[in-house]
Every structure is written in C-alpha cells, then in structure tokens.
Amino acid sequence: MKLFLKIFFVLFCVFIQAQKKHYWLIDTETNVRKKVKDSVSAVKFLDSLSQNNYFFTQLKEVKVKGDSTEIFYDKGKNYNETYVDLSDSIVQKLKIQKDFFTKNLDSTKRSINKKYIDEGYSFSRIKSKYKGKKNGFPVIGLDINKNDKRVINGFVVKGYERVPKRFIKNLEKEFKGKTYDDKNLLAINKSFQGHPFVTLERQPQTLFTKDSTNIYLFMEKKKTNTFDGVIGFGNDKTDKFTLNGTMNVNFRNMFNGFEAINLYWQRNPDRGQTFDLEVDIPYLLKSNIGMNTKVNIYRQDSTFANVKFLPAFYYHLNNRNKIGFRGTLETSSVIDTLYTQGKDYNKRGIGIWYEMTEPTDIDLFLYKTKISAGYDFLTTTYTKGNIKANQNQFYFYGEHNYHLSGNHFINIKGEGRMMDSKMEFSTNELFRFGGWNSMRGFNENSLAADYFYYGSLEYRYLIGSQAFFDLFGQYGQLNNKSLGVKPKLYSVGLGFNFFIPIGLMSFQLSNGNEFGNPFKFNDIKIHWGILSRF
Incomplete structure (x- = not known):
C-alpha cells in the first residue's frame, strides 16, 4: 500500500510540474539510470518490478531539477522461492493444489499460463499480488487475466x-x-513440408483483430517439372552385352491446378519396350474429386503387343490420402504366328485402389512413406474360341525411410501382385517386373509371373544434404503356372547418389540371381541415372 501511495505522489508531482519533459528512473543499488518518456511509463515500470518477483520495491526519493525529474527506487531482493496462493478460478480450471511452496516462481507462472494459452487464450496474463510473509518467504497470490479465447477463423x-x-x-x-495454439500452428506448417507443388517462404504469420484470428500463408511455387533418365548396362538372355534405358518426363502444375502429365518410355535388353502416358487432375470442378487416366503400351520385339487403358476417379480423404475407382480396358495381339505361348485377348473390368503418401523433409529422398494397394475384377475374352474367364487381380506396394540416428537411414520396401483365374494364363498377360525400380539385379521387365512378391532392405548413409551411399539386399519369389516354376530370388548391390547443378545423379551396381545358382560377376548390372527438376 505504501508503494502505491508513493506512486500516486509521483504522479501528483509530475502533474503540478507538467512543463517538465525529462523523466529518469534511478536504481539506488546499481545507480543504473533509465530514461522514460512520461509519468505513465514510470508507473508501469515500477509496477512491472512488483509483478516480476521484486515484491518489496520502494520509492526512495523524487527530485525535480528544472526540466528533469529523477525518481530514485530500491527494487529489493528478487524472491523466486515463495509460497503460492492460487485463485479459485485457477484451482478449479487446472485441478491443482491451492497452496504450495515453489523454488521457481517464474517457472510456475509460465506453466500455468501455458495451459491457458494451449486452450486458445493467447493473450492470457498471470497477475501477482503480495500477501505477506510465511517462514521468511513471501506469500504470492496468483490470478489469471484470460482475455478472449482465440480460434482459427481463416487463411489469407x-x-x-x-x-x-x-x-x-x-x-x-x-x-x-x-x-489457436502451438499444436495447430505446427500442424499447419507441417502440412506444407514436402508438399509436391508449393512451399512456405516463411513461418505462418497471424493477424489478430477484435473479432477474428487469420493465418497468413506466404506461399512459393515449387519447380516441379522433372526429367528422369536412366541408362543401364548388362547382358541379355544370350549373355550378349546390351544397352538399355528409361526416360520419364513429368510436367506438373503448369496450369496452377496441381495437375500432372507424365510421359514414360523404357527399353529393356530383351528388346521389349514400354510407353506410358498418364494425366492426373486432382480437383475436378473445384471439388475433392480427381481424375486419373493412363494409357500403357508394351511391345515385346516382334512377338506380341499389349495396349491398356485405365480411367480412374478418386476422392481426396485429405492432403495425403486418396481412394478411388478405376476401369480397365486391355487388348493384346500376338504378332508372331510361331509364338504359341501367347493368345489374343481382350479384358474389361473395374477396380478399387488406395494411396497414401507422407512427404519427407530430405531432398535426397522422394518421400518418407508411400503405400498403395488395389483390387480389380476383370473379364477376359480369348479371341480364339471366344472363351471367357473371370480374373481377380491384387496389388500392394509399400515403402518407408526410417531414421536410425545421425546420418544413418534404413529404406524398407515391398511389392506384390497376384492374378487369379480358373483358366490358364497366357504368357503375354503375365505381370512383368525386374530392374531399376523393383528387383534391381535383373534386367528390366525380364521376370514374368502370375504371382510375385519381393522385399528390400537398404542402408543409406547421408553425406550432408547433397549425397548418400547405399547398400541393399532383396529377396523375392515368383510363380509362373504356365511354365510350372516358382523360383526364389535375391539381389544385392551398392550405389551412390549425389546432387550436381542439373539434378540428382544416381550410380548403382547390382547383381541378382536365383537361389542355388552360382554367383556370376558378368551378370552385374550397371545403372546410371539423373533426376532433374525444372
């Protein structure tokens, strides 16, 4: 009470000396001089001391010298160890003890205030009040000034x-x-981390008005067009050295609709060629429904050719998950009349699929987690004899980059496909796999099966943010009913990936074989590739 009477005395003195222009606060213990602009600022400063553990602050003297007013004060001891007496509103809200002793009053106040901030009271303030002494320590009453609760009202x-x-x-x-709290602000920021099309130039900013709380997002368009080229060296079925390759071009977000156009071409050592054209439009008519259309053409030298058309519609469950329906229209023609393992056929069907992608904040990796799965019900009509048969096809793919510690990572990947029918499958309708993006020790699309799976375990060591080494091992199995074989396969290898001015360059050595067969060094596959964004 004495402190406040003295403060009022200061105000009175200042009032009667209104023409005075300079105000100085002087600490009698340290002689530190602090200049303030007016009397109100002086009162606020002295009040702030009593709210920050200097409970026995005393006003010693006020001197007026011409146009200068000097206010001498003694802030006394800083009491951070105190007895605390909480207000009934805090006790009821937080369900804690009303009276207790604390060795760190600042920490106690921050802890209480944070609980209110986490509930949206962004401008809450803990008020302190001196209530006397107990056992040589002050007794401090704590109360809360919550102000209005804040919620997120929109984005700009x-x-x-x-x-x-x-x-x-x-x-x-x-x-x-x-x-409006730290948890949701972090979630908003995280939703942009690794986003394929946009990034944030800075952390989300907030504009508070009397009636609203708006989050400002300062976005930047990413360079998302990519060119992915891979050249492979290896031996074909006749042990002849061959050159093969893959080219993958993506045009993405060119029209600012998060759309994508993908062109893919591949040639394998056994003279097989693949061409894909895919178009993806994620938000049809400004809705959460997207459209994906894909055309796939595969030709095996002069033996046969397959053409597949896959129209699909999907729904965005959220930014990382989508589920959809698709149709299948496929036709295959045998070109070589001496190729008896193949049959002309047409397929029609519908299916359902799901995809989840979790982005990564490491530029060297494509994503942190990716999972996709699907099921198709198909009706196959074999041209010769007009024979019809129903088929079920299943598909699963999963990949995850697991952080061990420091620069050490483990990449886990698995894939499997299965087709089921009462009819015997012709060779030209089997699944094809092997190569750079599947069983890496084998030639591209050199393995054919009605059922296959493989798993991959890869150790990655990052060199800063510009390169990484990798060592990998793979195990898989395929089933080919038409040939009556179901071999168990393995693949091992190592590689090096690094950024250069034009993109991410990859170099890899791998060797794959069937269990039981001798290891051959001349079966080593060499792949060199580059992924460039523009």
Whole structure:
C-alpha cells in the first residue's frame, strides 16, 4: 500500500510540474539510470518490478531539477522461492493444489499460463499480488487475466496466390474453428513440408483483430517439372552385352491446378519396350474429386503387343490420402504366328485402389512413406474360341525411410501382385517386373509371373544434404503356372547418389540371381541415372 501511495505522489508531482519533459528512473543499488518518456511509463515500470518477483520495491526519493525529474527506487531482493496462493478460478480450471511452496516462481507462472494459452487464450496474463510473509518467504497470490479465447477463423494467401481454391478450402475444413495454439500452428506448417507443388517462404504469420484470428500463408511455387533418365548396362538372355534405358518426363502444375502429365518410355535388353502416358487432375470442378487416366503400351520385339487403358476417379480423404475407382480396358495381339505361348485377348473390368503418401523433409529422398494397394475384377475374352474367364487381380506396394540416428537411414520396401483365374494364363498377360525400380539385379521387365512378391532392405548413409551411399539386399519369389516354376530370388548391390547443378545423379551396381545358382560377376548390372527438376 505504501508503494502505491508513493506512486500516486509521483504522479501528483509530475502533474503540478507538467512543463517538465525529462523523466529518469534511478536504481539506488546499481545507480543504473533509465530514461522514460512520461509519468505513465514510470508507473508501469515500477509496477512491472512488483509483478516480476521484486515484491518489496520502494520509492526512495523524487527530485525535480528544472526540466528533469529523477525518481530514485530500491527494487529489493528478487524472491523466486515463495509460497503460492492460487485463485479459485485457477484451482478449479487446472485441478491443482491451492497452496504450495515453489523454488521457481517464474517457472510456475509460465506453466500455468501455458495451459491457458494451449486452450486458445493467447493473450492470457498471470497477475501477482503480495500477501505477506510465511517462514521468511513471501506469500504470492496468483490470478489469471484470460482475455478472449482465440480460434482459427481463416487463411489469407500471399505470394503465390494461384493455388487451387479447393486446396485452401481443405485447409479451412481441417483447421478452421480449431483452437489457436502451438499444436495447430505446427500442424499447419507441417502440412506444407514436402508438399509436391508449393512451399512456405516463411513461418505462418497471424493477424489478430477484435473479432477474428487469420493465418497468413506466404506461399512459393515449387519447380516441379522433372526429367528422369536412366541408362543401364548388362547382358541379355544370350549373355550378349546390351544397352538399355528409361526416360520419364513429368510436367506438373503448369496450369496452377496441381495437375500432372507424365510421359514414360523404357527399353529393356530383351528388346521389349514400354510407353506410358498418364494425366492426373486432382480437383475436378473445384471439388475433392480427381481424375486419373493412363494409357500403357508394351511391345515385346516382334512377338506380341499389349495396349491398356485405365480411367480412374478418386476422392481426396485429405492432403495425403486418396481412394478411388478405376476401369480397365486391355487388348493384346500376338504378332508372331510361331509364338504359341501367347493368345489374343481382350479384358474389361473395374477396380478399387488406395494411396497414401507422407512427404519427407530430405531432398535426397522422394518421400518418407508411400503405400498403395488395389483390387480389380476383370473379364477376359480369348479371341480364339471366344472363351471367357473371370480374373481377380491384387496389388500392394509399400515403402518407408526410417531414421536410425545421425546420418544413418534404413529404406524398407515391398511389392506384390497376384492374378487369379480358373483358366490358364497366357504368357503375354503375365505381370512383368525386374530392374531399376523393383528387383534391381535383373534386367528390366525380364521376370514374368502370375504371382510375385519381393522385399528390400537398404542402408543409406547421408553425406550432408547433397549425397548418400547405399547398400541393399532383396529377396523375392515368383510363380509362373504356365511354365510350372516358382523360383526364389535375391539381389544385392551398392550405389551412390549425389546432387550436381542439373539434378540428382544416381550410380548403382547390382547383381541378382536365383537361389542355388552360382554367383556370376558378368551378370552385374550397371545403372546410371539423373533426376532433374525444372
């Protein structure tokens, strides 16, 4: 009470000396001089001392010298060890003891205040009040000034503003109305980490008004077009050295709709060629429904050719998960009349699929986690004899980059496909796998099966953020009913991946074989590739 009477005395003195322009606060213990602009600022400073553990602050003297007013004070001892007496509102809210002793009053106040902030009271303030002494320590009453509770009311896009409107609506659907706190702010920021099309130039900013809380997103458009080229060296079935390769070009977000156009071409050592054209439009008519259309053409030298058309529609469950339906239209023609293992056929069917992608904050990796799975029901009509048969096809792919510690990572990957029918399958309708993106010790698409699976374990050591070494081992099995074989396969190898000015370059040595067969050094496959963004 004496402190406040003295403060009022200061105000009175200042009032009667209104023409005075300079105000100095002087600590009698340290002689530190602090200049303030007016009397109100002086009072606020002295009050702040009593709110920050200097409970016995005393006003010693006020001197007026011409146009200068000097205020001498003694802030006394800083009491951080105190008895605490909480207000009834805090006790009821936090369900804690009303009276207790603390060795760190600052920490206690921060802890209580954080609980209110986490509930959206962003401008809450703990008020301290001296209530006397107990056992030589002050007794401090703590109360809360909560102010208004804050929730997220909306988003404002700055910088790259031509993002799909549905994308922003999905953000609002996920976060609008939620409590404004650190947890949700981190979640908003994380939703942009590793996003394929946009990034944030800076952390999300907040504009508080009397009635609203808006999050400002300063977006930047990513370079998302990619060229992925791979050259492979190895031996074909006749042990003849051959050159093969893959070219994959992606045009993405060129029209600011998060759309993608993909062109893929591949030639394997056994003179087989693959061509894919894929178009993906994620937000049809500003909705969460997307469309994906794919055309696949495979030709095996002059033996046979397959053409497949896959139209699909899907729904965005959220930014990382989608589920959809697709149709299948496929036709195959045997070109070589001496090729008796193949049959002309047509396939029609429908299916369902699911895909989940979790982005990564490591530029050297494509993603942290990816899972995709699907099922198709097909009707196959074999031209010769007009024979019809139903087929079931299943597919699963999963990959995850697991951080061990420091620069050490483990990449785990698995894939499997199966087709089931009462009819015997012709060779030209079997699944084909092997090569750079599957069983890496084998030639591209050199393995054919009606059922296969493989698993891969790869150790990766990062060299900063620009390169990594890898060692891998793979195990797999295939089943080919038409040939009556189901060999067990393995593959081992090592590689080096690093950034150069034009993109991410990869170099890899691998060797794969069937268990029981001798290891052959001349079966080593060499792959060199580059992934460039533009």
